[in-house]
Amino acid sequence: MSTYHYGVFVGRFQPLHIGHEAVIRAALKQVDTLIVLIGSSAQARTPRNPFTHEERAEMFAKVFKHELATDRLILKPVPDHPYSDTAWCTEVQRAVNETVLAHYNRGGVVLHGLDDIRIALAGYGKDRTSYYLKLFPEWGNVQLTSQYGTFSSSDIRRQLFQRIPAISRSVLSDEVAGWLEDFSLSETFRDLLEEAEYLDAYPKDWGRGPFVTVDAVVIQSGHILLVERGQAPGKGLLALPGGFLDPSESIRDAAIRELKEETAISDHKGEIPPAMLASFIDGTKTRVFDHPDRSLRGRIITHAFLFRLPERRELFSVTGGDDARAANWYRLGDLKPEQFFEDHWSIIDLMADL
Incomplete structure (x- = not known):
């Protein structure tokens, strides 16, 4: 025994x-x-x-x-x-x-x-x-x-x-x-090889960081606003609207800018202005995500902002832009971790109180 x-x-x-x-x-x-x-x-x-x-x-x-x-x-x-x-x-x-x-x-x-x-x-x-x-x-x-x-x-x-x-x-x-x-003979392997080559070249082109990024966790009526990545890395995966901080802007302003650029989020009056988007931010939920291995591109530290939009039957309209292939609303209960780029599911899990 x-x-x-x-x-x-x-x-x-x-x-x-x-x-x-x-x-x-x-x-x-x-x-x-x-x-x-x-x-x-x-x-x-x-x-x-x-x-x-x-x-x-x-x-x-x-x-x-x-x-x-x-x-x-x-x-x-x-x-x-x-x-x-x-x-x-x-x-x-x-x-x-x-x-x-x-x-x-x-x-x-x-x-x-x-x-x-x-x-x-x-x-x-x-x-x-x-x-x-x-x-x-x-x-x-x-x-x-x-x-x-x-x-x-x-x-x-x-x-x-x-x-x-x-x-x-x-x-x-x-x-x-x-x-x-x-x-190694599959289409899946070829896609992964393309991504591996991209990631291998990334630090040679851009350095290893640390880099500062922002992400917008946008919630409305039980739905979350996500983009589909249009290029490597993570081509075709779901991601939070976000991107790199510009040298001349604050982190909060960067989150609002990226949200507008990647989704063109609008109500019945047209694209929502930055000041109104800023009013939807829940400041108690802002959080830094800095796991050393969160990105294969290098040391990337992101700041996530929770946007709580007003509850309504008709969600704000969105359209994919910038490097996002598409932008859409998703029911939170329909999503699975394997659909997401990098650690974005973990960010949503912690930020949206799933």
Whole structure:
């Protein structure tokens, strides 16, 4: 009998490589069942997160077919919360609790809590494990080692996103390498390659920052005003109206200017003047979003302003302009995180009280 009933291993697996596989196999020797939480599960594709949760689950299924079939290995998606460790911890705790109860109760012994279940966090690397243990002190600790410590998934992605993709079978199982070879022939890969090339050139053309930007979170009658990006990066994704600060303007004025340029927001009298738009700003909600990895373009710090427009049956009219392909109102309840550019879903989540 293992020391722990369940182990928990968290990773992004972009892609799954032999280092991950070795750690998972080592964990399976110490726990009865291993729950693998696949991070960044509800995000739009980027060169950093090119594979969906479902695609990464396919990779696991090719390598761990027996373990998945016998329920020794269970996969669950977990979304990111870059601005709240508490929210992320809640997602992890909920995913583990629900998985354990559903899995254990199938044996005929009905559990209503986890008091008698031994759970451990499976970690690789002292610093990272220590960080996770601080977030989940109620779980035990399975310390793991791996002989594959000289490369990471980012190295694999760097080789993959080239005009002539390089897929290293020395660090990938044959099954995953074959999956990546098929992926490299897809239209999705070509779109990601275009974005990767754009992002590679960006710091050469503009520097690495830090840069200052603004974003407008505009709410009216249960709807939010969004633009569809017309060019890389994030071409075709939904985004908040916004852009870079001009040298001669205040941050608030920049948010109003970008809102007007990208949406031409109007009422029955015509385009709404800046002073009136300024009156709709809820000053108590203005917030800075500065996660170091929020943009792949470089160090970009944005200031988000919440515009609360008057409730009405007929929403203000909008038209896409500047570098926005389109501007439209969206019902807040219809939106999904994977539709959004960079961290704009997280901004909306925090600013609009979803």
